[in-house]
Amino acid sequence: MTAFPDLAAVEAMDAVDPLRSMRDRFILPEGVIYLDGNSLGAASHGAFSELQAAASKEWGQDLIRAWNTAGWFDMPTELGDRIGRLIGAAPGQTVVCDTTSTNIYKVLHAALAMRPDRSVIVAEGNSFPTDLYMAEGVASTRAGAVLRLEGVDAPSIEELIDDKVAVVLVNHVNYKSGELRDMAALTRKAQAAGALIVWDLCHSAGALPVDLDGANVDFAVGCTYKYINGGPGAPAFIYAATRHLADVQQPLSGWWGHARPFAFEQGYAADAGIRRFLCGTQPILTMRALKGALDDWDNVDMAALRKKSIALTDLFIQLVEARCGAYGLKLESPRNGTKRGSQVSFEHDNAYAIMQALIARGVIGDFRAPATVRFGFTPLYVGFKDVWQAVEILEDIMRTGAWKDARFAVKSAVT
Amino acid sequence: MTAFPDLAAVEAMDAVDPLRSMRDRFILPEGVIYLDGNSLGAASHGAFSELQAAASKEWGQDLIRAWNTAGWFDMPTELGDRIGRLIGAAPGQTVVCDTTSTNIYKVLHAALAMRPDRSVIVAEGNSFPTDLYMAEGVASTRAGAVLRLEGVDAPSIEELIDDKVAVVLVNHVNYKSGELRDMAALTRKAQAAGALIVWDLCHSAGALPVDLDGANVDFAVGCTYKYINGGPGAPAFIYAATRHLADVQQPLSGWWGHARPFAFEQGYAADAGIRRFLCGTQPILTMRALKGALDDWDNVDMAALRKKSIALTDLFIQLVEARCGAYGLKLESPRNGTKRGSQVSFEHDNAYAIMQALIARGVIGDFRAPATVRFGFTPLYVGFKDVWQAVEILEDIMRTGAWKDARFAVKSAVT
Numbered sequence: 001m002t003a004f005p006d007l008a009a010v011e012a013m014d015a016v017d018p019l020r021s022m023r024d025r026f027i028l029p030e031g032v033i034y035l036d037g038n039s040l041g042a043a044s045h046g047a048f049s050e051l052q053a054a055a056s057k058e059w060g061q062d063l064i065r066a067w068n069t070a071g072w073f074d075m076p077t078e079l080g081d082r083i084g085r086l087i088g089a090a091p092g093q094t095v096v097c098d099t100t101s102t103n104i105y106k107v108l109h110a111a112l113a114m115r116p117d118r119s120v121i122v123a124e125g126n127s128f129p130t131d132l133y134m135a136e137g138v139a140s141t142r143a144g145a146v147l148r149l150e151g152v153d154a155p156s157i158e159e160l161i162d163d164k165v166a167v168v169l170v171n172h173v174n175y176k177s178g179e180l181r182d183m184a185a186l187t188r189k190a191q192a193a194g195a196l197i198v199w200d201l202c203h204s205a206g207a208l209p210v211d212l213d214g215a216n217v218d219f220a221v222g223c224t225y226k227y228i229n230g231g232p233g234a235p236a237f238i239y240a241a242t243r244h245l246a247d248v249q250q251p252l253s254g255w256w257g258h259a260r261p262f263a264f265e266q267g268y269a270a271d272a273g274i275r276r277f278l279c280g281t282q283p284i285l286t287m288r289a290l291k292g293a294l295d296d297w298d299n300v301d302m303a304a305l306r307k308k309s310i311a312l313t314d315l316f317i318q319l320v321e322a323r324c325g326a327y328g329l330k331l332e333s334p335r336n337g338t339k340r341g342s343q344v345s346f347e348h349d350n351a352y353a354i355m356q357a358l359i360a361r362g363v364i365g366d367f368r369a370p371a372t373v374r375f376g377f378t379p380l381y382v383g384f385k386d387v388w389q390a391v392e393i394l395e396d397i398m399r400t401g402a403w404k405d406a407r408f409a410v411k412s413a414v415t
Numbered sequence: 416m417t418a419f420p421d422l423a424a425v426e427a428m429d430a431v432d433p434l435r436s437m438r439d440r441f442i443l444p445e446g447v448i449y450l451d452g453n454s455l456g457a458a459s460h461g462a463f464s465e466l467q468a469a470a471s472k473e474w475g476q477d478l479i480r481a482w483n484t485a486g487w488f489d490m491p492t493e494l495g496d497r498i499g500r501l502i503g504a505a506p507g508q509t510v511v512c513d514t515t516s517t518n519i520y521k522v523l524h525a526a527l528a529m530r531p532d533r534s535v536i537v538a539e540g541n542s543f544p545t546d547l548y549m550a551e552g553v554a555s556t557r558a559g560a561v562l563r564l565e566g567v568d569a570p571s572i573e574e575l576i577d578d579k580v581a582v583v584l585v586n587h588v589n590y591k592s593g594e595l596r597d598m599a600a601l602t603r604k605a606q607a608a609g610a611l612i613v614w615d616l617c618h619s620a621g622a623l624p625v626d627l628d629g630a631n632v633d634f635a636v637g638c639t640y641k642y643i644n645g646g647p648g649a650p651a652f653i654y655a656a657t658r659h660l661a662d663v664q665q666p667l668s669g670w671w672g673h674a675r676p677f678a679f680e681q682g683y684a685a686d687a688g689i690r691r692f693l694c695g696t697q698p699i700l701t702m703r704a705l706k707g708a709l710d711d712w713d714n715v716d717m718a719a720l721r722k723k724s725i726a727l728t729d730l731f732i733q734l735v736e737a738r739c740g741a742y743g744l745k746l747e748s749p750r751n752g753t754k755r756g757s758q759v760s761f762e763h764d765n766a767y768a769i770m771q772a773l774i775a776r777g778v779i780g781d782f783r784a785p786a787t788v789r790f791g792f793t794p795l796y797v798g799f800k801d802v803w804q805a806v807e808i809l810e811d812i813m814r815t816g817a818w819k820d821a822r823f824a825v826k827s828a829v830t
Contacts, residue, residue, distance in 0.1 A: 029476045036479045043475045051470055051700065059647055060458045061444045064451045064779060072647060099695025101669030102517060109556075125681060130670035130695065133683040137668035141524075141556045149681070225696070232474055232487060232699035253552040254516030255545035264784050266540060266564070268548040280514025280545065281640070283698035284647035285466065364479060369679050 004322055005315065013311065013384040018304050025296050026229075026381040033386045033393075035365045038203060038343045038376025041229030041293070050292030051231075054285050072284050076256075077275060079287065080237060082294045083228070086302065087201060087220065088211035089239050095274045096290065097256075097282055100202055100223045100236040104134040106250040106277055107219040107238060108167060111196040112142060113249060115166035118195070119144045122160045122168045125151030128175040131200055135169055141251075158189055165195040172210065173203035173341030176368050178313075178333040180204070180341050184215040191216070202226060205237075207342040207378075208309060209302040212239055219244070227342065227378055228297070230290035238277045245273055254279035296380070305379045310337035312377040312387055313344050319391040320346065327398035332372060343376045356408035357397045363390045419737055420730065428726065428799040433719050440711050441644075441796040448801045448808075450780045453618060453758045453791025456644030456708070465707030466646075469700050487699050491671075492690060494702065495652060497709045498643070501717065502616060502635065503626035504654050510689045511705065512671075512697055515617055515638045515651040519549040521665040521692055522634040522653060523582060526611040527557060528664060530581035533610070534559045537575045537583045540566030543590040546615055550584055556666075573604055580610040587625065588618035588756030591783050593728075593748040595619070595756050599630040606631070617641060620652075622757035622793075623724060624717040627654055634659070642757065642793055643712070645705035653692045660688055669694035711795065720794045725752035727792040727802055728759050734806040735761065742813035747787060758791045771823035772812045778805045 005013075014020060026042045028034055034042060058066035067073055080094035087094070097103070108121065119142070121135050132147070139145035148165075150157040157170060168190045173180050183199060190197040199220040204210055206227030212220055220239035224230035240248060249270065255261045256278035259269045270276040314337050320329060332345040348354055348371060355367040365375040375390070397403050420428075429435060440459045443449055449457060473481040482488055495509035502509070512518070523536065534557070536550050547562070554560035563580075565572040572585060583605045588595050598614060605612040614635040619625055621642030627635055635654035639645035655663060664685065670676045671693035674684045685691040729752050735744060747760040763769055763786060770782040780790040790805070812818050 027475045029478070032478075034478060040474075040479045040482075042478065043470065048470055048475070051466075055458065055463055055466055055646075055704070059455075060442045060463070063444070063447075063449060063457060064455045064781065065774070066647070067455075098513065098517065099669070099697075101671075101695030102513065102667060105667055105694075128670075129673070129679050129681065132681055133668045133670055133673065136683045137666040140664075140668075141666050152681075223696070231470075232481070233696045233702070235698065236695070249555075251552040251556050252517060252520055253548045253555075254514065255548055256516075258544070258548065262784070264544050266544065266547055266567075268551045279520075280516030280651070281638070281648045282514075283650065283701035285704060286698035286701045287648070289470070289700060359480070366479065369677070 007388055010315070010384045010388045017308060017383065019300070019308055019379055020383070022296070022300070022380045023383065028381060031362045033363045033390045035363065035375040035377060035382065035390060037378030037382070038226050039366055040232055041226055041378060042381055043231065044229060044293060044296050046295045047229065047231060047289045047292035051285060051289040054288035059285070075287050075291065076278055076282060079291055079294060080274065083205065083224070083237050086210065086228070086297060087205050087222070087239065088209070088213050090213055093242055093274055094237055094239045095277050096224065096235050096237045096287065097278050098236060100200070100221050101130045101134050102252070103221040103236050103238045104131055104169070104198070104200070105138055106252055107198050107221060107240070108135060108138040108169060109141070110248045110250040111167035111198060111219060112138060112145065114196060118164055118166035119146055120165045121145065121147050122157060122165050123147060123149055124157060124170060125149040126174060126176065127171055128200070128202065131169055131171070157186070161190055161193045161195060163193055165193060167196045167198060169198045169200065171200045171203065173207065175203050176372055176374065177345055178341045178343040180339050183211070183217065187215045187217055203341050203343070208306045217241065224290050229293040231286060231293070234286050234290045235282060240274060240277060245276070248276070250277060252279040256280060256282070300380070308379040309342040309377060312379065312382060312384065313337060313340060313342060315384060316344050316375065316377065316387050316391065319387065320394065323391055323395045324398050342379065343374060345372045345374045347371050348373060350403060352411060353403040353408040354397065357403035357405065358394060360408070361393045361397065363393050422803055425730070425799045425803045432723060432798065434715070434723055434794055435798070437711070437715070437795045438798065443796060446777045448778045448805045450778065450790040450792065450797065450805060452793030452797070453622070453641050454781055455647055456641055456793060457796055458646065459644060459708060459711050461710045462644065462646060462704045462707035466700060466704040469703035474700070490702050490706065491693055491697060494706060494709060495689065498620065498639070498652050501625065501643070501712060502620050502637070502654065503624070503628050505628055508657055508689055509652055509654045510692050511639065511650050511652045511702065512693050513651060515615070515636050516545045516549050517667070518636040518651050518653045519546055519584070519613070519615070520553055521667055522613050522636060522655070523550060523553040523584060524556070525663045525665040526582035526613060526634060527553060527560065529611060533579055533581035534561055535580045536560065536562045537572060537580050538562060538564055539572060539585060540564040541589060541591065542586055543615070543617065546584055546586070572601070576605055576608045576610060578608055580608060582611045582613060584613045584615065586615045586618065588622065590618055591787055591789065592760055593756045593758040595754050598626070598632065602630045602632055618756050618758070623721045632656065639705050644708040646701060646708070649701050649705045650697060655689060655692060660691070663691070665692060667694040671695060671697070715795070723794040724757040724792060727794065727797060727799065728752060728755060728757065730799060731759050731790065731792065731802050731806065734802065735809065738806055738810045739813050757794065758789060760787050760789045762786050763788060765818060767826060768818040768823040769812065772818035772820065773809060775823070776808045776812065778808050
């Protein structure tokens with residue numbers, strides 16, 4: 001990359017992009033540069049095709065028989081193992097189910113029970129909030145349990161880890177800044193202190209290579225509707241290391257987690273494997289869209305994905321700073337690509353209005369309170385020219401002051 | 416109805432059925448008599464249409480903007496209120512979310528916390544098992560909590576209710592026998608002893624009129640993929656009486672239940688209303704199919720629905736006993752229609768093979784271990800002639816011994 005790439009240089013980057021053909025698998029609206037795949041991934045033809053089959057043929061024609069003929073009951077583990085490839089998990093350790101929030105409850109509760117002589121849960125003050133809310137919820141079920149937060153109780157999470165800590169709940173990539181944690185190092189640190197660790201992969205699964213087994217992680221959770229492109233509210237996943245499966249117990253002990261769900265026994269007996277993290281009947285239609293989305297991932301080289309992700313985000317930072325530097329946008333994400341997920345955030349006092357002006361011009365990122373514009377770069381369907389064009393529009397909005405239009409000042413219910 | 420109706424009499428019943436036109440809204444496979452809507456309701460054109468719009472237009476084209484433009488975030492309460500009409504709940508008390516199992520956990524946990532000086536959970540030994548498994552899970556989170564079961568610790572649930580009981584968890588209609596409980600009487604009995612009551616409506620919501628407000632119920636849960644026809648694994652619902660909303664706390668305190676979810680606050684503050692029972696991001700595509708299914712319910716008269724349901728099930732019992740009485744099928748459901756849900760079960764030592772033989776002939780009911788053939792009658796799309804034809808085929812299978820074919824003896828993974 002040259003110091004100040006021009007359009008020709010950017011187009012040349014697209015021309016040699018080994019993931020370029022992936023874009024054709026996705027349905028992207030005309031006139032939109034979609035930089036919000038870190039919030040809701042785009043739809044693919046494959047996802048729609050699976051959804052259509054699940055609805056028309058399986059539900060519509062096979063009806064109840066589809067539980068057997070279409071393998072609905074096994075989808076949580078089948079799709080779990082396919083996500084496993086993206087997150088460095090050998091088969092049998094990942095299951096797709098429920099929501100990230102619910103899954104955090106299951107694994108945190110289970111981890112706390114595995115350390116009965118310890119009472120502290122450590123998390124990040126700047127975590128995506130639901131992680132903290134769920135940790136509060138888990139703590140409320142055990143007398144004496146305490147939640148300690150990075151940024152509140154100590155400057156760094158490492159300083160909070162001591163021999164009273166039962167479990168550390170930490171985000172691999174911060175939802176707002178995009179900062180990427182060193183998974184292996186923090187896992188070692190927590191385990192050396194006798195604690196267990198839960199990684200939240202919402203902003204790293206499908207965004208970059210993850211190596212849960214290699215880092216000896218205990219538990220992880222994550223969502224499938226961001227970089228994995230499973231669709232709005234697609235079910236989340238849980239990873240539990242094989243070494244914990246025989247003994248771990250979680251309290252959402254529903255029939256789908258039973259060793260013999262169709263024996264209709266009176267007492268609960270957990271499945272011997274990862275299915276013990278299941279609870280109730282899963283949303284099959286949504287899960288089938290996720291199956292289609294995972295088909296898209298079949299031949300994706302995760303190292304190439306990461307390389308492109310860093311190149312996209314590096315280019316965006318470079319162009320924004322070069323072309324919009326005079327307008328008060330301050331980089332909030334790590335400048336070093338190896339310390340960053342696949343997203344870039346800038347701070348600005350008028351972040352909300354700026355993002356609304358961008359969206360009105362077809363550049364879709366999002367706003368995060370109080371003052372962040374956030375842009376996600378999904379390497380499967382975002383190209384280098386998209387980055388160029390997005391910055392062209394951003395520069396125009398900043399230069400002309402278009403964001404000052406009154407219609408951009410009113411906040412929507414969901415921002 | 417005559418004592419032994421003939422085909423002409425049955426066709427006459429269809430001719431005057433006020434719900435007859437509803438059948439045209441549904442997609443039913445050719446050559447199938449579908450008597451398993453109590454396990455998975457049939458798909459309707461409306462459900463497919465909503466699903467298609469949610470996928471193609473909203474996810475595919477609007478992408479992240481659909482959270483605002485398509486009202487995704489408000490669907491749990493919007494659909495909750497519409498289900499409210501079917502279960503006798505005034506607006507603001509019902510929310511659609513997660514699974515029945517997870518929702519049982521929330522309400523049982525919350526109810527136990529509302530009775531800190533009591534430690535007993537009462538349930539039915541012959542409950543659908545996940546209710547018991549979830550009660551076990553909740554009990555495991557509180558020292559001293561005990562689960563006492565009808566049929567195990569006492570012959571009737573009423574006998575288990577005393578001043579040590581915190582909460583009674585009970586099914587409105589038994590999943591296997593179809594027995595219907597007296598909601599108002601049992602609610603009074605539990606509350607008179609100072610206990611709270613949770614009704615599981617999985618087999619009554621959409622099957623018959625339910626009057627939660629009228630019976631002064633505390634909490635209820637239920638599923639939407641049976642009689643409500645929301646689709647496979649469609650999200651479940653929770654009802655909480657208005658009088659409890661200000662104080663009730665449930666531990667799955669995720670961001671969707673927060674008073675200000677998009678303020679991204681560090682601490683949890685529950686929504687003032689029924690949204691406090693939400694947890695994480697809901698499966699939007701599946702929920703939109705449910706929205707379509709609820710459109711079908713808009714003008715359904717619940718009294719007419721009940722009248723037809725009793726007539727269908729009465730006819731089925733009468734015909735089976737008259738024509739198949741010699742073959743060892745023993746009625747397991749209440750004979751009195753007013754004590755029965757919209758399903759009929761018979762016991763037979765060879766129940767599994769008989770059901771497989773029926774399915775092979777296009778009559779779809781289901782088997783419940785160890786020895787039950789179960790038939791559900793969804794008044795919206797099952798007609799009287801369907802009942803006649805189903806019994807014709809059953810009689811043929813019993814008379815010829817067709818069920819003895821070796822291929823009907825092998826149990827599927829999911830039965």
